[in-house]
Amino acid sequence: MIDWTGILITIVKIVVVIGGLMTGVALMTLVERRVSGVIQFRWGPNRVGPFGLLQPMADGIKFLMKEEIIPRDAHRPIFILAPALSMITALAAFAVVPFGPTIELFGRPIDLVILDLDGGILFAFAATGLGVYGIVCAGWSSRSKYSLMGGLRSSAQMVSYEVALALSVVGVLAASGTLRPTVIVEQQAGWFWNWNALGGGQILGFVLFVIAGFAETNRLPFDLPEAESELVAGYHTEYSSMKFAMFFMAEYIAMFTISSLAVTLFLGGYHLGFPLPFEGLPLVALQVGTFMLKVGLFMFFFVWVRWTLPRLRYDQLMDLGWKRLFPLALANVFLTGLLVTFEVI
Amino acid sequence: MELVAFVVLTTLAFVSGVVVVVHRNQIVAALSLAANLVAIAGFYLLLQAQFLALLQVIVYAGAIMVLVLFVIMLLNLPDEAHRRGGGRVQGGLGLILAGAFVVLLGLAIARSGDGGFASTSGGFGTVESVGRALFTRFFYAFEAISLLLVVAMIGAVLLAKRRL
Numbered sequence: 001m002i003d004w005t006g007i008l009i010t011i012v013k014i015v016v017v018i019g020g021l022m023t024g025v026a027l028m029t030l031v032e033r034r035v036s037g038v039i040q041f042r043w044g045p046n047r048v049g050p051f052g053l054l055q056p057m058a059d060g061i062k063f064l065m066k067e068e069i070i071p072r073d074a075h076r077p078i079f080i081l082a083p084a085l086s087m088i089t090a091l092a093a094f095a096v097v098p099f100g101p102t103i104e105l106f107g108r109p110i111d112l113v114i115l116d117l118d119g120g121i122l123f124a125f126a127a128t129g130l131g132v133y134g135i136v137c138a139g140w141s142s143r144s145k146y147s148l149m150g151g152l153r154s155s156a157q158m159v160s161y162e163v164a165l166a167l168s169v170v171g172v173l174a175a176s177g178t179l180r181p182t183v184i185v186e187q188q189a190g191w192f193w194n195w196n197a198l199g200g201g202q203i204l205g206f207v208l209f210v211i212a213g214f215a216e217t218n219r220l221p222f223d224l225p226e227a228e229s230e231l232v233a234g235y236h237t238e239y240s241s242m243k244f245a246m247f248f249m250a251e252y253i254a255m256f257t258i259s260s261l262a263v264t265l266f267l268g269g270y271h272l273g274f275p276l277p278f279e280g281l282p283l284v285a286l287q288v289g290t291f292m293l294k295v296g297l298f299m300f301f302f303v304w305v306r307w308t309l310p311r312l313r314y315d316q317l318m319d320l321g322w323k324r325l326f327p328l329a330l331a332n333v334f335l336t337g338l339l340v341t342f343e344v345i
Numbered sequence: 346m347e348l349v350a351f352v353v354l355t356t357l358a359f360v361s362g363v364v365v366v367v368h369r370n371q372i373v374a375a376l377s378l379a380a381n382l383v384a385i386a387g388f389y390l391l392l393q394a395q396f397l398a399l400l401q402v403i404v405y406a407g408a409i410m411v412l413v414l415f416v417i418m419l420l421n422l423p424d425e426a427h428r429r430g431g432g433r434v435q436g437g438l439g440l441i442l443a444g445a446f447v448v449l450l451g452l453a454i455a456r457s458g459d460g461g462f463a464s465t466s467g468g469f470g471t472v473e474s475v476g477r478a479l480f481t482r483f484f485y486a487f488e489a490i491s492l493l494l495v496v497a498m499i500g501a502v503l504l505a506k507r508r509l
Contacts, residue, residue: 075370078372078376119395119396129408129411130407132407132411136414136418139418152415158411159408
């Protein structure tokens with residue numbers, strides 16, 4: 001017996017989440033440029049619509065109208081596949097992020113998460129891990145030196161930082177005793193000192209996660225795969241039109257995923273941080289809003305850092321990943337083990 | 346539902362497997378191998394072993410195959426499109442070994458009978474049950490393997506350092 005209503009509900013959730021993400025991505029492209037303008041004492045795009053709010057739409061139309069160029073020597077199937085791979089893996093990781101509690105609609109409990117999986121955190125890591133393929137494929141299939149160098153750099157970088165990223169989460173998992181994101185969020189309910197980054201003793205894990213997350217999403221100060229001064233644009237040098245836009249969107253979706261994972265794992269997920277006297281749908285709406293606000297603040301942090309810090313050199317990047325973050329993450333696992341053993345947390 | 350998933354996964358696994366062997370371009374072959382590994386993770390999911398499926402994707406498709414791709418790209422091998430395949434001895438040996446493998450597989454399938462798989466209980470294949478099994482029933486094997494991996498890692502570092 002196939003549960004058609006359940007399938008329909010899941011499809012609705014997927015549509016809502018992807019719609020929300022795409023809106024967020026469009027907004028972020030504007031926020032990034034406006035905030036960079038503020039940081040650098042200039043205006044940024046403010047001509048199209050009020051405050052430049054229609055700028056993302058103008059950009060989107062521009063991308064669609066541009067000529068699509070595939071280099072003559074490119075490996076066509078993989079060249080076309082690469083941007084799709086980037087998008088799919090970036091979107092898939094978001095499936096396990098809970099953006100609200102379970103609600104009751106028409107006598108049916110509905111979890112506000114697309115996929116409530118027992119190994120949910122692992123699923124997110126599996127999806128982000130596969131994200132490397134999009135970049136590697138793009139770099140290789142373009143048959144351009146700059147693209148290839150960008151692809152190589154990024155695969156090395158992502159594989160290195162994935163280790164630190166995964167290890168930094170182990171502390172949270174050990175303290176919560178589960179890999180299911182919904183349960184991890186529920187354990188952080190109530191006052192904000194129940195959040196894993198504060199009362200959970202995972203402040204070191206949180207800092208490590210954020211740094212490794214920046215590297216994993218190829219953002220400054222770790223954007224070596226597309227370092228303009230050295231590699232033109234890195235792995236997507238040869239891409240134009242909507243294919244380039246897909247890489248662009250995949251990068252922002254990956255940022256949203258890392259932000260939501262950080263919020264879910266360390267900052268109490270959709271919980272407000274203090275108990276409220278009322279329940280039901282108003283509270284749920286408030287909680288979903290809280291989740292979006294937290295993720296939004298995190299995204300702002302991404303932008304802030306990008307326009308503040310200079311880029312690392314390649315050897316510094318590898319040093320930081322393997323010689324600093326990795327041992328610190330191991331130490332965090334050890335410390336959390338001690339705390340859990342002696343039942344401090 | 347299960348049958349549809351099985352047919353799709355089998356097609357994907359079979360086609361990508363053939364491409365790995367036949368295709369002349371190393372990168373395409375490596376990518377097909379990654380697709381093959383993901384398809385096998387799908388089989389694990391069908392067998393209720395979700396933890397194993399996720400690990401298969403993370404470790405094999407997400408880490409090992411990326412390293413393999415990385416090495417192929419670094420070596421910058423010439424396209425094999427114009428190179429001829431191996432000699433007659435190689436071909437004959439390949440055929441014999443493949444035949445032997447088919448016989449072995451056939452025997453194994455024939456031995457297992459057609460009783461299907463034993464039904465699984467509710468917690469089967471979850472992180473918790475796998476973890477519990479690893480740290481109780483298979484404790485010594487688990488620790489022995491981790492020791493072996495450490496030794497291999499130290500050996501690799503030693504070998505690499507000597508040439509630096």
